[in-house]
Amino acid sequence: MFDEKTCISVTQLNTAIKRVLEGNEAFSSIFLRGEISNFKVYSSGHAYFSLKDDKSTISAVMWASATAYLSFVPKDGDEVLVHGKIAVYPPRGSYQISVDHMELFGKGAELLRLQQLKEKLAKEGLFDADRKRPICPFPKRIGVIAGANSAGLRDIIVNIGNRWPLVELYVFPSLVQGQDAPKDIVRAIGLAKEKSLDTLIIGRGGGSSEDLGAFNDEAVVRAAAAFPCPVIAAVGHEVDVTLIDLVADLRVSTPTGAAVAATPDGQEIAQGLDDMDEHLSYLMKAKIEGLERTLGLLAKRSYFENPSAVYDKRLEELSQTGKRLDLGISAVLARNTHSVEALQGRLSALNPYAVLNRGYAISEDEQGKVIASAKQLEIGQTMKTRLADGIITSRIEKKECPENGK
Amino acid sequence: MANEDKKSFEARLERLNEIVAKIEGEVLPLEQSMALFEEGKKLIVELQEELSQAKLKIEEISGEKK
Numbered sequence: 001m002f003d004e005k006t007c008i009s010v011t012q013l014n015t016a017i018k019r020v021l022e023g024n025e026a027f028s029s030i031f032l033r034g035e036i037s038n039f040k041v042y043s044s045g046h047a048y049f050s051l052k053d054d055k056s057t058i059s060a061v062m063w064a065s066a067t068a069y070l071s072f073v074p075k076d077g078d079e080v081l082v083h084g085k086i087a088v089y090p091p092r093g094s095y096q097i098s099v100d101h102m103e104l105f106g107k108g109a110e111l112l113r114l115q116q117l118k119e120k121l122a123k124e125g126l127f128d129a130d131r132k133r134p135i136c137p138f139p140k141r142i143g144v145i146a147g148a149n150s151a152g153l154r155d156i157i158v159n160i161g162n163r164w165p166l167v168e169l170y171v172f173p174s175l176v177q178g179q180d181a182p183k184d185i186v187r188a189i190g191l192a193k194e195k196s197l198d199t200l201i202i203g204r205g206g207g208s209s210e211d212l213g214a215f216n217d218e219a220v221v222r223a224a225a226a227f228p229c230p231v232i233a234a235v236g237h238e239v240d241v242t243l244i245d246l247v248a249d250l251r252v253s254t255p256t257g258a259a260v261a262a263t264p265d266g267q268e269i270a271q272g273l274d275d276m277d278e279h280l281s282y283l284m285k286a287k288i289e290g291l292e293r294t295l296g297l298l299a300k301r302s303y304f305e306n307p308s309a310v311y312d313k314r315l316e317e318l319s320q321t322g323k324r325l326d327l328g329i330s331a332v333l334a335r336n337t338h339s340v341e342a343l344q345g346r347l348s349a350l351n352p353y354a355v356l357n358r359g360y361a362i363s364e365d366e367q368g369k370v371i372a373s374a375k376q377l378e379i380g381q382t383m384k385t386r387l388a389d390g391i392i393t394s395r396i397e398k399k400e401c402p403e404n405g406k
Numbered sequence: 407m408a409n410e411d412k413k414s415f416e417a418r419l420e421r422l423n424e425i426v427a428k429i430e431g432e433v434l435p436l437e438q439s440m441a442l443f444e445e446g447k448k449l450i451v452e453l454q455e456e457l458s459q460a461k462l463k464i465e466e467i468s469g470e471k472k
Contacts, residue, residue, distance in 0.1 A: 138416035148468075161462040166415055171466045191469045269419070270457050276426060277450045283429045284443045291436060 014090035021095060027086035031112065032097060033105060034058070036078045041067065049074070051082065051097065059096035061087070066100045079105040081112055114216050118243060121218075126225050127246040133230040135250055135261060139198035141168045142262055145188045146203040148173030152234070152255040156203060159259030164266050170195050176204045181214035189223040200227055201258045202244060203234040215242040224248060234258035356388040374401050415453065422449045 008016075021027055034051030041047045045064025050057050060082070074080065084099040103111050121127065142160065146153040153171065160169060174188040175181040185202070192200055202224060204215070214220060215235045221243045224231050233248030234255055245251040252258050298304070356362065363371040363385045371383060381396050413421070425446040429439055 138414065138419075140414070157462070157464065165460040165462040166456065167462065169462060169464045171464060173466065173468055187469065191467055195467075266457055270454060273422075273450050273454050273457075276422060277447070280426060280429065280443060280446045280450070283426070284439065287429070287436070287439055 010093070011090060014088065014093050017093075017095075018088035018090055021086050021088050024086075030084060030086070030097065032058075032082050032084070034080065034082070036074050036080055037076050039074055039076050047074070051080070059094065060084075060099050061096050062099040062102065066102075070102060072104055074102065081105050083112065110213070114243070117216070117218055118246070121221065121243065121247070126221070131225075131249075133249045135230050135232065136198040138264060139164075139167055139262060141170065141195060141197045143170045143172060143192040143195060143197040143200040144203065145172045145174050145185060145192060145200070146255075147176045150176075150204075152203050155255035156201060156234075156259050159256050160263050162266075163259060164263035166266075167263065170197065176214060177211040178214075182217035182220050185214055185217075185220045186223050189220075189227060193228060197229050199230055199232060199262045201232045201234055201262055202248070203255050203258055204236075212236075212242050215244040220244060221247050232258050232261055356386065359388075362386045374399055415456065418449055418453060422446055422453070425449070 032051065034053055037050045037052055037057075039047065039049040045067055047062040047067050049060050049062075051060050052058075081103050082097070082099045083101040084097045086095055087098040088095045101112070125131065144153065144156050146156065153173075157169065157171070160167060170192065172188040172191050175184040189200075189202075202215075204212075212235065215233075224233070224244050225247045230249040231247075232250045232252060233242070233245045234252050234257060235242050236245050236251065236253050241251075250261055252261050363383050365371055365376060365383055366381070368384075369376070371377065377383060377396050377399060379396050379399060382393055383396065385392050385394065425442045428434065429442055429446075434442070
């Protein structure tokens with residue numbers, strides 16, 4: 001029945017069991033609820049205890065690396081929720097749960113659920129930095145979701161009114177705590193979506209700082225993430241960051257902070273306008289003064305200081321030119337006079353009257369026509385004869401024509 | 407500006423900054439600078455008045471009509 005060759009050692013068995021248990025995915029991430037007993041922390045920081053319910057017990061270990069993050073001091077009898085994995089310790093042949101996270105049940109369960117939701121949404125990229133939109137610097141329409149008549153809502157309204165009254169404020173009162181709060185906030189976000197807002201503030205407006213549950217609700221967080229304009233979350237507390245803080249485009253810790261983040265500072269802008277007013281006047285004055293200075297410099301130029309200098313020089317030039325003109329003209333005239341005399345001499349040589357000087361005469365009839373033929377004249381007619389020094393008039397008494405005449 | 411849609415506060419503030427920058431540029435002829443100056447002054451008065459006279463408009467929407 002026994003075969004020495006097929007039998008294995010205890011170590012081999014425990015090691016094989018370890019491999020099976022630790023290799024099983026179902027045991028590698030376990031959420032377990034139980035009551036603490038025999039809790040003991042060693043100087044190393046490691047904690048050893050048991051978790052039990054009314055029928056069973058399992059040993060548990062929590063290494064120093066995990067106990068360092070405990071948010072409470074565990075003690076026997078505490079109802080807790082832990083996360084961990086199964087680990088086998090071969091030397092003892094025992095298995096235990098190795099705990100990496102432990103919370104008090106109740107609050108702990110909620111925190112673990114929250115942790116899981118947070119991881120899920122983070123994986124979807126809902127908290128990514130590149131999803132964050134810048135807040136509108138000069139909003140015209142701001143929406144506020146907050147507890148009706150809450151101090152926080154009043155803070156937001158008063159501060160926005162003081163800072164930037166040029167805005168239309170839409171208030172969407174909502175429940176902010178209790179079981180019905182998530183649904184009511186989602187409803188308010190839906191109403192806000194219908195107004196084309198520039199900025200939406202989701203605040204809490206007082207209430208218990210313990211109950212931030214609504215702002216960790218998945219539906220609320222998703223509605224805020226999908227909102228068409230930038231969202232400012234003013235839920236918080238410095239310590240407890242809610243999921244809506246993570247998903248919002250901007251997170252502030254007080255209602256006043258929300259008002260400041262959502263609006264420009266009107267007083268600062270009014271001051272800026274005053275400064276600009278002054279600056280503008282200064283610029284214009286400087287410009288005109290500059291021009292005046294340029295004008296002054298121009299006026300000092302010799303042209304304007306001693307205007308006659310400009311034309312004195314011209315006059316001088318002009319008189320020089322005039323003199324040259326006179327000289328020129330007289331030279332031209334002298335030359336021309338000379339020519340005229342010469343021409344006259346030549347002309348007179350051609351003058352028919354000049355012939356008269358040599359004893360010739362020109363005869364004309366009564367009409368002044370030069371008589372070139374005896375035929376032009378009749379007996380009794382008068383004719384004029386031009387001599388060198390005078391004209392005589394004579395009457396024809398006789399006319400003789402040679403044979404070739406008629 | 408009677409029937410003309412008024413530009414937003416932000417747009418006018420931007421215009422004002424533009425005007426100041428232009429006048430600071432110093433290359434403009436006097437006439438143009440004067441025109442810009444007048445426009446700037448007008449904008450300042452306008453914006454200051456709007457800012458000082460504005461009153462927050464609040465509307466409460468509970469959506470409780472079913």
